[in-house]
Amino acid sequence: MKAYVFTQYGGPENQEIQELPTPEPGPSEVRIAVRAAGVNPVDWKIRQGHMREFLPRDMPAVLGSEAAGVVEAVGQDVDGFAVGDEVFGSTASNSGAYAEQALLSAAATARKPAGLPFASAAVLPVAGATAYDGITQLELDAGATLLINGIGGGVGVVAAQLARDREITVVGTASEDKRELVESLGAILVPSGDGVAERVRQILPDGVDAILDLVGGDSLRAVADLCADRSRIVTAADPGTAEEVGGVPIERDRTSTVLDAVVALVAQGKIDPHVNETFPLDDAGSALASVEAGHARGKVVLEIG
The missing domain is CATH 3.90.180.10 (Medium-chain alcohol dehydrogenases, catalytic domain)
Incomplete structure (x- = not known):
C-alpha cells in the first residue's frame, strides 16, 4: 500500500x-x-x-x-x-x-x-470527539458564557456549535482573518494577541463562566483571570499550564459512544x-x-x- x-x-x-x-x-x-x-x-x-x-x-x-x-x-x-x-x-x-x-x-x-x-x-474522531468531551466536562447550563481559546481550528469549530446548541454564549479568540468563520458559528470573535483579556471584558465585563483552551502557554495565561472558578478551565492543549493557572486537562472518552453521539448531531444538521x-x-x-x-x-x- x-x-x-x-x-x-x-x-x-x-x-x-x-x-x-x-x-x-x-x-x-x-x-x-x-x-x-x-x-x-x-x-x-x-x-x-x-x-x-x-x-x-x-x-x-x-x-x-x-x-x-x-x-x-x-x-x-x-x-x-x-x-x-x-x-x-x-x-x-x-x-x-x-x-x-x-x-x-x-x-x-x-x-x-x-x-x-x-x-x-x-x-470526527479527534476534533469532533475532543470538542464533545470538553463541552460535556464543563457541564454548562443554558445562558452560561464560554470562552473558547483558539476557536478557529477543528476542535474549536465543533465546540462552538455544540455550545450554541445548548444555548451557551460563546466568545472565541482567533486571528482577525477567521472572523467570518467564527461569526458563522454563532460566536463572537475576540482577536487574539496583546490585550485579549481587556477585549473580552469589553464584551463581558464580569468575565466568563468557563474556558475551553485549545492553545495553551502564554495564550492561556493571558485569559485565565477571566474565569473566576478556575476549575472551569479545561484544556485540550497544555495540561501543564492549565495546572499552573488552576485548570484541568480534558477528560477524553475515546469510545464509539461519543462518536455515535457526535455523528448523530452531524446527521441532524446541528454540527458542520x-x-x-x-x-x-x-x-x-x-x-x-x-x-x-x-x-x-x-x-x-x-x-x-
Missing part, C-alpha cells in the same frame, strides 16, 4: 511517501480501505517526538490519527463490524491514517451514516465539521504544513481512493 510516513523524529524533512506491506488487524482492530483521513496538530507533534514516551512509534511510522473508509478485514474478538461496512474511527496503536489501508481500534470506531461524506466523518481544505495523499506534506503553520480554518482532510 502507499503511505505517507516519517522516518525519524524531527521536522518535515523526515516525511515521505513509501510503499509498505498491507497491515493485518490484530485483536480488537479492523482494517479499512481509507477514503479520507483527518489532518491534526497531534500528527506533527507525534512526528516531532513530543509524545514518544507514551506513544512510541516504529519507523517508518505512518502519520495520521483518524480515518473513514470501508472495512476490509476484522481482527479477533471484534463484534459489530463486517467486511463492507462504512466506518470512521481512531487509528490503532502504532498505525496511521495517511495511507491506502489503516488499522482502527474497534472500540473507537463507529458506523458512518450512508449520506455522510467520508471527508466529514474522517474529522467545516472541512475547508482537501488534498490527495501524494500532497500530504502540504496538508500537514497548513495545519502545522496554524493557517487552517476548520478542518484539513486527505482524500484517498
